[in-house]
Amino acid sequence: MSSGVHWVVCWPKENTSHALLSLTTTTTTTFLPRNGSPFRRSKMYSSSSFPSSSSSKLKLRLSTSLSTGALAYSGTVATPARSSEEKVYEVVLKQAALVREHRNIYDNNNNNITQNQNDSTALDFNPTITDGTTNWDLLNDAYFRCGEVCAEYAKTFYLGTLLMTPERRKAVWAIYVWCRRTDELVDGPNAPHITPKALDRWEQRLTDLFEGRPFDMYDAALSHTVSKYPVDIQPFRDMIEGMRLDLRKPRYKNFDELYLYCYYVAGTVGLMSVPVMGIAPESKASTESVYNAALALGIANQLTNILRDVGEEASPMQYKINVPISDFSSWAGKPLSNAASFGAKLDINARRGRIYLPQDELAQAGLSDEDIFRGKVTDKWRSFMKGQIKRARMFFDEAEKGVAELNSASRWPVWASLLLYRKILDSIEANDYDNFTKRAYVGKAKKFLSLPVAYARAVMRPSQAA
Ligand SMILES: CC(C)=CCC/C(C)=C/CC/C(C)=C/CC/C(C)=C/COP(=O)(O)OP(=O)(O)O
16 A cells, blocks of 8 residues: 555544644534333334334344245254354444434434435534635535546446535545445455555545545545444444455355345445434434345345356456556555546456355255356256345345435436345346356346336335334
8 A cells, every 4th residue: 555645634524733724513412211211113114013122123134045835944853052143233323323322313403404305414514724824625525536436337326416405426436435445455466465454554544534534535525424324434444454354255155145145235334324314304214224125135136246256356367357457555545536547347267166155045046156167057056046046135125115214306317226246136037047057137127118107106205104
């Protein structure tokens, strides 16, 4: 990693005398519980069907064993001491509590918070200039660059962000860029050189930016975002943990292990996004149920990704990446001059040989790693894939329940991306489950057609029942 000078930025959380940017919010610090109760029960998960205990029906349902149709954690199967779902659910509760506190501030101190019915998340943000110069330009430039990267790497996603309010859009870009850079560490051209130590350094940088000491302009944008929205560091740390896992773990014994991996690399994105996307002020759903839906969307997307890329991940093959050829530091350490720098395409010989599918389920289906390396679509494979697709769809179903609870301006892009990603599963089916030699994708026409469908769903109001 390159050595360099940190951007010295002072956010409300941090106070340094040599601040380049000094910003304050008008937030008060009183945290009052809503209705004196730690959780509001949602319509989606009533207290009887969604106990706070980690062995909820929701979890049991999502853990449905594919081969037998029986629940994975039924009485006849030994229950692991603490399943991945339980561990992840603790994070969900923690994140939900943070946002709930934030909503309470909004509710209880609305004299000090932006009076914007469409925005129950963002705090009013009035910069106090302490060094005699405005630093908005620098910050705006940082956000603008994040937007460029986003547009370059994830065009559809970028278009979706244009439907959001300008403030939220910028925050989403900043989060996206950090996730992308993190992913590049283990998936980019420098992946062979990335050691656990490098990931430790990346995590230190993360801590620094959360404490108002960003290293470069992309970090500065995120540093600003996390000072403005109730975004917690934990999902970011967990994503880095996912990269550590990717470095050392080529196989997943069972779905429990895979679930944890999916949480690390994608469920975390859902948790990072909710505070920025915002929960509709009129929503009566519990904050944790919205977080659960966001987590489910990340998991669903990742499972879909895994199913789409089975052949690609398993075989050592040529694949295209969109990163600069220069060393890691030029991407993860320093700002690049323009978005074109990210567009350089190169083919490299990937070291892959990865199989993310649960080994026990493969064995139950009479399949082995060799079958995957051989890449032949057999009836056994089709039947195995049907089960995997079914599970991914269950996570999409779970996610769908939460979208209506999001802030109105965020619903359309989330619906659009959900519907589009979900269609990849249809495409795998249309390819007769050949995900060894064919890449499932959603064509432009279908993409275009899903936009009005997404819009129609987005205008649905959040749940009103208490
Ligand atoms: C549902 C509710 C309440 C909120 C939405 C919360 C959000 C935005 C969740 C989305 C989480 C997400 C986008 C996770 C990333 C998942 C993923 C597998 C992305 C794939 O990234 P690439 O590898 O770039 O994909 P492609 O290869 O398809 O381009």
